[in-house]
Amino acid sequence: MRPRKENPDIAQLVFDQLIAALPNIVSQVAARLNANQTSNSEPRPPRECTYKTFRACNPKEFNRTKGVVGLLSWLESVESVLHISKCTEGNKVEHAACLLQGRALTWWNTLVQARGREAANRIPWEDFKKLLKDEYCPKSELQKLEMELWNLEMKGDDISAYTTRFHELANLVSHLVTPEEVRIERYIWGLSPEIRGNITSANPKTIQEAVEIATKLTNNAVRSGGLAKGKRKIEEFGD
Template structure:
């Protein structure tokens, strides 16, 4: 069973917790519990409510940055695995995913109403790739540096002229 296999992989503090559970309930009853019950017990023991709330908040605020669709997807999957109740059923998973996309990508993906997360991700990936090719995405740090260097060169001559001469 899943419970028997998972419990055989426990180490350290988790193994001590499991052994205490086996002593309390008996080995047969502990192993016979459902996978859902086992996961619930583990969550109660090792995932305090405040930590789950932090993960939920992080997931709620997770956004795609620039054209980094792969980074967005990787973090999305990681958070979805840690707080699965936020992405169940599939329609909620699609909604949560599209919510964090950049505005123009989100508008296109949302209007197509994808039924699956794979459909939404595929479309967002394609749109992002096209956006990069078309120059829609620019690296913010380059834009900021260009502006700063232009401002500095423009102001070089003015700084001395605008200063008041001391007499």
Template sequence: MSERNDDDPVQTSTEQMKEIMAEEVGKAIEGSLSGFIDKIQNTVLSLVEERVKRLEDSVNLIKEKSGECKGCSYKEFMACKPPIYNREVDPIICQRWISDVEGVFERTHCDVGDFVAYGMGQLRGQAKDWWDNKKKEIGAEAARVMTWDEFKVPFLKHHSPKAVINRIKEEFIQLRQKGESIDKITGIFMDKLRFCDELVTTEEQNIYYYYNMLSAEYREFMTPSNYETLTEIINTAREREIELKKQVERGERRAHDVNPSPTKKARTTEEGKKVEAKGGSPSCKVCGKGHKGECSFKDKPCPICGKTGHTASLCPGKVSVCYKCYQPDHKKSECPELVGKRDTKESSTETPKAKARSFQLTAAETKTEPNVVSGIFSINSIPARVLFDTGANKSFISHGFI
């Protein structure tokens, strides 16, 4: 067996190459790792700087907004042209004014403590007189520190009284389209609707009351159960109005047939009754009107109960509403409140009227009485003297002497 030769030049060269390669690979790895770490550090730093900048911008923006929310001057408030209120009693305009003024408060970022001072600057006429009297009643200091919510309580109590609101509710129930355009009658309907929260509680009831308000030219082409929102039936009524106007322009319908006046409608009803009395078409069991042929309402569901075979006016499930207390199942003439008052009035005794009395004086008494003033006139061509007692407020007539 031959011994290993350490002086072998080939073996020595191989080992040196391995050492050189290992050293170079180590240097390369070290250089790459260092660059990779530097790259990561630079990326992280840039992200952190960007996030810090965004946070600073957000803080500055919040500071700017908070500075605006501290309040506005009266000049800035007036620049938004807040509405003026100069009426004494009108619930619709009163509550609309409050809503509009509160909108200006919000847009101008008005300070809460300035609501009353700025708002009262928009009162005129009788409304201004009411506020001046109110300040005298509660005192200047109490008026100065009064909040907007505290102000609205007496303001609404005076300018939007319950009695007037009850009248608006009654007008809402009886509201009918009498020649007005759809936009106009819809505006009246919406103004009165805001005071009928306890009467109209669902969207279905909104639709029914609106449908019942429309004239026959609109109702005959509409079915309340087909609509889910009040906006839908209003838009349908507008479309129907456009179609009616086109029919007038084409000569297919006379202009006064669209939204006829109540007088014409009553006259038409009376003429229909006369025709029926003379042997015309009998009254339909579905709609209650006299006509020939099949009734167009036969297959249309009733807006109250949803069944077919009758209209809303003839619905057996129709609930009458009292116009006094707005409770169902009785009429205004049968309202317990009115019946109680009527019984009280009937039970009270009437004050007896004073009977007429006449007095007579002789000629000698008239001359001696200091409070009697006399005058002469004729009764049926007979001279007579009128005597008036200034002390007792009595008058006398003495005949037969002058």
């Protein structure tokens, strides 16, 4: 049986129809590919920080045994954990309150009884910090830290000790050196007069930049004899 011959007119017609439809086919395929890529690229909502995740970061407990410095240091460390664990605002107080021990826990339980647990856990983080400070930070102790920061000066060539103590105090009473330009100005003010002017002229934009310039200028001044050697021991900062 002989194979049937194709009608050249019909074959040409089919070919022409395919050529005409090809742009539409390509457009449809491209649209579907773009839609899939857009869907896959949409950011997923962040996972809510669970208490297990928070505790996995090993936050410190607080039992109010080390005074105002202990509280301020604890708040600083807890805020670091809250940031690392990506804890949402609504969970911060509830998670942090679980770290309170001893008399601090008694204080929290009294607050829960007065306001109700749900309302207490909804307290904004900044308000929670203020309540703790009002309870455990006598004004006299805070004023001592503030005065030490304002009077802190670099002695001799010990730029390292001065910088370390400055950071410690600045973190404890951060309201005195906020925003960062105020922190930079106060840091520069306490440096040795031999290098203070040069750092001011350099106009550092961040505290880290100011520290790096100050360290470099101090080392250069010591090597050239422009800065007298001699270190005053600064007491190690405790909790």
